[in-house]
Amino acid sequence: MTIEIFDTKSGRKAPLVPLEAGHVRMYVCGITAYDYCHIGHARSALVFDMMVRYLRHRGYRVTYIRNFTDIDDKIINRAREQQTTPEELAERFIRMFHEDMERLGVAAPTLEPKATEHLPQIITLITQLIERGMAYQSGQDVFFRVDRFKDYGALSGRNLEEMQAGARIAINEAKENPLDFALWKGSKPGEPTWESPWGPGRPGWHIECSAMSREYLGDTFDIHGGGKDLVFPHHENEIAQSCGATGAAFANLWVHHGFVTIKDEKMSKSLGNFLTIRDVLARYEAETLRLFIFSTQYRNPVDFSEEAMAAAETGLRRLYACLAEIALLPETAGTDKPGLATQSEQKKIKGLAEQFQEAMDNDFNTAQALGLLFEAVKTMNRIRQALPRKPAASDLTLLRQGAESLRGLATILGLLGENPLCYTQRKQTDFLKEHGLDAATIEGLIEQRNAARVAKNWQQADALRDRLQKLGIEIQDSAGFTTWKVRM
RNA sequence: GGCGGCGUAGCCAAGUGGCUAAGGCAGCGGUCUGCAAAACCGUUAUUCACCGGUUCAACUCCGGUCGCCGCCUCCA
DSSP states (O other): OOOEEEETTTTEEEEOOOSBTTEEEEEEOOOBSSSOOBHHHHHHHHHHHHHHHHHHHTTOEEEEEEOBBOOSHHHHHHHHHTTSOHHHHHHHHHHHHHHHHHHHTOOOOSBOOBGGGOHHHHHHHHHHHHHTTSEEEETTEEEEOGGGOTTTTTTTTOOHHHHHHTOOSOOOTTOSSTTOEEEEEEOOTTSOOBOOTTOSEEEOTTHHHHHHHHHHHOSSEEEEEEEGGGIIIIIHHHHHHHHHHHOSOOEEEEEEEOOEEETTEEOOTTTTOOOBHHHHHHHSOHHHHHHHHHTSOTTSOEEEOHHHHHHHHHHHHHHHHHHHHHHTSOSSOSBOSOOOOOHHHHHHHHTHHHHHHHHHHBTOOHHHHHHHHHHHHHHHHHHHHHOOSSOBHHHHHHHHHHHHHHHHHHHHTTOSOSOHHHHHHHHHHHHHHHTTOOHHHHHHHHHHHHHHHHTTOHHHHHHHHHHHHHTTEEEEEETTEEEEEEOO
């Protein structure tokens, strides 16, 4: 079984065949560090984190590079606004990014190179492009000569003529062709500057990724990824630069994820409809966000809303509850009678891992994979619910193995990492703290209610329950005792 | 205007030539309970935006129509 991945360039799914057997080399475009990250960035990080985890689970060694753009116009402008240096600003937001990633439980990539730390490689690449006639100096700037690269437009499915006809870019006298793009920008006073054969200046936006992917992954590597909005011009330009300079193939597979939308519109700074990762994590757990993100296949847009997050939260609780209930099952069997799980139920639980793999092998279909997990939960709940007081060994084993399998698979998606019993406990404690309640008060009220119940004073008992409910406490009567939990 | 994507139950979301159209959320009926809650069981699309075509067979392929979104300018 091979893993199939949708490749933007060919427009279809292609089997993943790493250049080096068993070793996947992947480059992903990271953030430009000039502001707090929004949940679109979170989706990107989460999606690639999931891919890396899954590839490793499938036995691949993965070299995963995700860069930082730490020099560009936005950084310079923002630094000026904040009366700081571009270096300080970029560093600060890289730090914020790392904090966000840690809270999201996103594992660190193999390397996180920064543009400003790769000037020699960038300069080498530009020099090679000039030598090969693919780039030219104009004043203090260096531009890529777009019409010298015959495949220009192949990734994004356009051609030069169309683009020239519909160009919205202002004519720049310094360029031979309006679509030519900057590899090197001569510096203006007060801007960060590096020495180069073309005078003092700084790299253009696209060249850093060509230089850094080459540095760490070689001229040709397996997967290049990013958000859909990077297809053009960023990735198109990267291909032009890299192939133009090396003459070799660049990335074999191009992977692009869809956007996070709000009311079906792309989240963006200009529309002002974005939520930072911090905004969201102040309201929801990281794990809830993960479940929400993975409930849609990565290429499709995912619409953020309170309702969707609430649904994700309920779903997550359902998964944890299943594990918690199984963890509380008796250690030893009470009977040596045959179990009650049917053949098909057994098959469903035992075949979970295989089905999960099938879904994930198909272009990382996390939505389908999660569906399978929930289906297994349903099956296990059904068996558990029907268990007699003295359950059979085969049923207990099946449920424990099923739970273990469920947990293991969910871990690949970064879910269900917490002890299920602790999860509930923690949610409870958080809630109480937030609402200024404590367990003693609640238990006091429950005792009063139980006293009323013993006296069969149902009216008073119900009044007490209503009171608890208003505090956000749900109670559950079992034979002989009452448990309570917070309403989440 | 050019290019690309999407339209599946109340909402979200898989499936993508033939097996009962996954799963989640919400709703309803039931089991349980003094009543509840949780959990479970059952139920909610004879139908996949619409219209044609190909095929023994289409939600799935092809053509058209409508609607929504994205890229073409910095963007995950």
